[in-house]
Amino acid sequence: MLSASVRRTGLLAPTVITLFVFMVLPMGLMAWMSFLEPGTYGGVQWGHYSAKSYIQFLYEWDLDDQLVLNTDYVGIFLRSFLLAGGATLATLLIGFPTALYIALKDEKARNRWILLISIPFWTNLLVRTFAWMLLLRNGGLAEQFLSSIGLVKEELNILYTPTAVAIGLVYSFLPFMILPIYTSLEKMDWKLVEAAFDLGANRWMAFRRVILPLAMPGIVAGCMLVLIPALGSYFIPELLGGGKSLMIGNLIQNQFGASRNWPFGAALSFALLTVVMVTMIAYNLRFKRAPGADK
Amino acid sequence: MQQRQVAIHIDQVSMCFGQGAEQVTALDSVSLDILENEFFTLLGPSGCGKTTLLRLIAGFEQPTSGHLQLYGQRLEGTLPFQRPINTVFQSYALFPHLTVAKNIAFGLEMQKKPQNEIDATVEEMLALVKLKGFANRRPHQLSGGQQQRVALARALANRPKVLLLDESLSALDLKLRKEMQVELKRLQRETGITFIFVTHDQEEALTMSDRIAVMSGGVVQQVGAPADIYDRPVNRFVADFIGETNFLNAVVVTDGFDLGKLGTLPYPVSKLGLGSKVTLALRPERLCFSEDGLPGVVENVVYMGTDTIYHISLQDQPGMHVRLQNDYGAQAAYQIGNSVKVGVLADSIRVLED
Amino acid sequence: MTTSVNPLWRFRGVAGTAWFAMVYLYLPILILIVLSFNANKVATIWSGFSLQWYSVVLDNPNIMRAAKNSLIIASCATVVSTVFATLAALAMSGPTFRGQSVINAMLGLPLLAPEIVTAVASLLFFLAIGMELGLLSVLVAHVVFCIPFAYMPIRARLEGMDPRYKEAASDLYATPWATFWRITLPLLMPGVVSGAMLAFIISLDDFVITFFVAGAGATTLPVYIFGMIRMGITPEVNAISAMMLLVSILFVILSWLVGRVKQ
Numbered sequence: 001m002l003s004a005s006v007r008r009t010g011l012l013a014p015t016v017i018t019l020f021v022f023m024v025l026p027m028g029l030m031a032w033m034s035f036l037e038p039g040t041y042g043g044v045q046w047g048h049y050s051a052k053s054y055i056q057f058l059y060e061w062d063l064d065d066q067l068v069l070n071t072d073y074v075g076i077f078l079r080s081f082l083l084a085g086g087a088t089l090a091t092l093l094i095g096f097p098t099a100l101y102i103a104l105k106d107e108k109a110r111n112r113w114i115l116l117i118s119i120p121f122w123t124n125l126l127v128r129t130f131a132w133m134l135l136l137r138n139g140g141l142a143e144q145f146l147s148s149i150g151l152v153k154e155e156l157n158i159l160y161t162p163t164a165v166a167i168g169l170v171y172s173f174l175p176f177m178i179l180p181i182y183t184s185l186e187k188m189d190w191k192l193v194e195a196a197f198d199l200g201a202n203r204w205m206a207f208r209r210v211i212l213p214l215a216m217p218g219i220v221a222g223c224m225l226v227l228i229p230a231l232g233s234y235f236i237p238e239l240l241g242g243g244k245s246l247m248i249g250n251l252i253q254n255q256f257g258a259s260r261n262w263p264f265g266a267a268l269s270f271a272l273l274t275v276v277m278v279t280m281i282a283y284n285l286r287f288k289r290a291p292g293a294d295k
Numbered sequence: 296m297q298q299r300q301v302a303i304h305i306d307q308v309s310m311c312f313g314q315g316a317e318q319v320t321a322l323d324s325v326s327l328d329i330l331e332n333e334f335f336t337l338l339g340p341s342g343c344g345k346t347t348l349l350r351l352i353a354g355f356e357q358p359t360s361g362h363l364q365l366y367g368q369r370l371e372g373t374l375p376f377q378r379p380i381n382t383v384f385q386s387y388a389l390f391p392h393l394t395v396a397k398n399i400a401f402g403l404e405m406q407k408k409p410q411n412e413i414d415a416t417v418e419e420m421l422a423l424v425k426l427k428g429f430a431n432r433r434p435h436q437l438s439g440g441q442q443q444r445v446a447l448a449r450a451l452a453n454r455p456k457v458l459l460l461d462e463s464l465s466a467l468d469l470k471l472r473k474e475m476q477v478e479l480k481r482l483q484r485e486t487g488i489t490f491i492f493v494t495h496d497q498e499e500a501l502t503m504s505d506r507i508a509v510m511s512g513g514v515v516q517q518v519g520a521p522a523d524i525y526d527r528p529v530n531r532f533v534a535d536f537i538g539e540t541n542f543l544n545a546v547v548v549t550d551g552f553d554l555g556k557l558g559t560l561p562y563p564v565s566k567l568g569l570g571s572k573v574t575l576a577l578r579p580e581r582l583c584f585s586e587d588g589l590p591g592v593v594e595n596v597v598y599m600g601t602d603t604i605y606h607i608s609l610q611d612q613p614g615m616h617v618r619l620q621n622d623y624g625a626q627a628a629y630q631i632g633n634s635v636k637v638g639v640l641a642d643s644i645r646v647l648e649d
Numbered sequence: 650m651t652t653s654v655n656p657l658w659r660f661r662g663v664a665g666t667a668w669f670a671m672v673y674l675y676l677p678i679l680i681l682i683v684l685s686f687n688a689n690k691v692a693t694i695w696s697g698f699s700l701q702w703y704s705v706v707l708d709n710p711n712i713m714r715a716a717k718n719s720l721i722i723a724s725c726a727t728v729v730s731t732v733f734a735t736l737a738a739l740a741m742s743g744p745t746f747r748g749q750s751v752i753n754a755m756l757g758l759p760l761l762a763p764e765i766v767t768a769v770a771s772l773l774f775f776l777a778i779g780m781e782l783g784l785l786s787v788l789v790a791h792v793v794f795c796i797p798f799a800y801m802p803i804r805a806r807l808e809g810m811d812p813r814y815k816e817a818a819s820d821l822y823a824t825p826w827a828t829f830w831r832i833t834l835p836l837l838m839p840g841v842v843s844g845a846m847l848a849f850i851i852s853l854d855d856f857v858i859t860f861f862v863a864g865a866g867a868t869t870l871p872v873y874i875f876g877m878i879r880m881g882i883t884p885e886v887n888a889i890s891a892m893m894l895l896v897s898i899l900f901v902i903l904s905w906l907v908g909r910v911k912q
């Protein structure tokens with residue numbers, strides 16, 4: 001019989017090697033490439049180091065090679081955070097009452113609701129985003145409906161705006177908010193809420209003083225699950241925002257498409273990854289849990 | 296009585312968990328002989344080491360020191376699947392993905408017994424535990440009592456030399472537990488297998504066992520037949536843990552025990568050292584009310600159906616309980632606040648030397 | 650909770666919000682499915698029931714090729730990632746060892762990192778090592794992000810497994826090898842199945858990473874649909890989108906039913 005540690009190494013090797021070679025190494029390579037000079041027709045100039053990509057984030061070079069402040073990219077970063085943060089807040093406002101409603105149902109109804117919430121979660125997001133284009137575009141169904149009840153007189157003009165992107169983000173990530181909150185509410189001992197009622201709390205007070213604090217881990221987890229992918233989303237702003245580099249994701253993709261500036265694309269990706277990692281570490285420190293998938 | 300063989304010989308077995316300052320001694324140099332064909336019970340409060348001892352016999356753990364023998368064969372280094380010993384687990388551990396019949400057949404299949412023999416044994420076991428017709432059910436389709444019987448059948452099917460039962464009845468409700476107690480005793484008689492039963496329920500231990508080992512703090516306090524343990528506890532722990540006991544603090548004088556302000560209790564103290572301090576253990580049901588007893592006051596009267604328990608306060612001594620059987624239609628003989636005298640017969644006194 | 654009828658638990662506005670969420674989630678899906686049966690050439694104006702756009706889709710060789718690529722990649726990625734994840738979960742559920750938290754962090758990385766970052770890093774890596782962008786690069790990238798998804802349910806299943814089952818098997822004369830095949834693996838199977846289903850659907854649905862690392866010959870269905878959407882909203886896109894939706898919905902319901910039967 002093999003010794004325990006030899007067997008364990010053998011069992012772990014395929015996963016660890018795959019993840020290391022095709023996930024960790026590429027991330028490192030990406031960080032390294034962000035410090036290289038861009039090639040003229042895409043690619044990088046190996047061995048030519050520079051911090052250009054990071055300077056480029058705030059400044060541009062004018063015709064005389066002078067650094068001039070350029071707030072375009074900062075603006076895109078800020079807009080990304082605003083849209084992602086706003087979407088997180090909106091999903092929380094819709095998601096918490098929904099989770100509470102489901103958690104208060106009897107078991108059969110609860111399972112049915114959770115199935116219904118999970119189905120969009122597993123169906124193709126690209127296709128569901130496309131469905132919103134059908135709804136929101138001029139002459140689309142939302143416009144037809146709103147004009148039939150007299151709310152809109154002319155064209156809706158909502159597709160290809162930040163509003164459309166916000167609607168799409170909230171829609172896409174709503175299940176990510178509902179499910180973890182539901183999980184924490186479902187595990188909750190409702191006797192505690194009964195105790196609060198018994199001690200004279202009305203519904204609002206019981207909600208604020210007992211339910212909300214006990215659901216906090218679920219709320220925080222839900223916010224992370226919405227905020228992180230929303231920050232890095234690419235095709236939602238691309239399709240609903242009309243390809244105008246509304247968010248970081250579009251800007252990054254652009255560096256590998258039209259702009260052909262790989263180091264800048266790598267730098268933007270690395271910056272986004274850093275923001276996400278810092279948020280995750282802060283979350284783990286605050287909630288004292290081991291990092292990673294092992295939850 | 297004929298000399299019986301020793302089935303399990305436990306020699307100075309110690310078991311420690313953890314390391315350094317956090318080390319916990321679960322068993323402290325335990326020695327025991329469990330005889331062939333015996334219903335032997337390990338009894339004690341939770342954390343006394345009884346389950347650890349059972350797991351050592353089964354082979355799930357190895358002792359820190361000391362050794363175990365099965366019919367004279369050392370058990371060190373043999374793994375659970377190499378020992379002709381089977382366990383009925385506390386939560387039964389019936390394999391949820393296998394049917395009742397497959398569960399019972401599991402051990403035989405692992406030993407590569409011929410299929411016709413396995414089939415016959417499964418049939419026989421199902422009959423033995425009265426579960427004919429349940430062969431194709433899954434464990435979750437059975438009641439707690441039925442699961443218990445399957446767990447028993449699964450272990451017995453292998454005809455083990457020793458059967459271990461780990462708190463096996465504790466998950467059942469009271470009525471079912473009583474039934475299973477009788478059932479277990481019957482199975483043990485019919486199969487002639489040595490049963491080692493672990494429980495914290497003293498009543499269960501007293502009703503079923505041939506012999507009992509009372510354990511506490513990783514040490515065996517007393518080993519003996521139920522009546523021995525009940526009537527002649529060797530120390531205060533055993534007296535207190537088994538049944539209900541009143542304790543009186545006494546000093547040995549020439550004609551009996553000096554109980555302070557209560558006076559002297561006559562007793563043939565010839566074997567005891569004069570002036571030594573002792574504890575007297577008195578069972579509530581062995582006491583009565585009589586003219587020449589110890590004076591006390593009734594503090595509380597608890598009606599129990601068959602009996603009434605009187606709580607008596609005494610001067611200089613802890614309170615006592617006196618248990619009297621109720622006659623048909625009789626009223627309680629005394630009320631709260633009545634002065635009474637508690638009669639103590641010399642042969643009901645158990646002297647525990649401190 | 651069985652107290653939904655009890656007025657004590659009626660929090661104001663909760664039911665309304667929940668139903669709003671439901672409509673919000675399902676309205677676009679329903680409309681897309683309905684419009685896919687629209688006879689009209691303009692995608693959002695209804696003019697009668699028709700299946701013609703489905704036949705257009707099924708006659709389009711590019712779509713069929715993309716669908717074939719998607720299935721090949723999803724199947725291979727599922728098998729590889731589920732096997733890897735099962736082995737890893739078995740090792741991780743044993744006694745704790747040094748470096749375990751590092752491996753945990755590695756398993757979490759594909760879940761945490763925004764897809765676009767993973768996509769960029771993978772693209773740069775494949776180009777740097779001179780690997781040709783094609784089916785193989787897509788497959789490798791898919792295996793990487795499928796592993797954590799396959800791992801989670803398998804690990805959870807192992808975690809929830811009563812250690813007494815193994816002890817009981819051992820007590821009943823099963824060697825460690827027999828215990829694994831007769832007890833551990835059958836009990837683990839529901840976790841392996843749901844892990845594999847998760848990996849399959851995640852791979853089938855992936856767009857961003859595939860979009861970056863797929864060369865010309867390795868276009869998958871989502872990448873092809875994206876291209877079609879950018880060309881304009883056509884009834885053909887409606888039909889293929891509706892087909893993708895129905896496939897995933899069927900898949901989820903199937904896995905739900907499998908889960909229910911197992912209980």
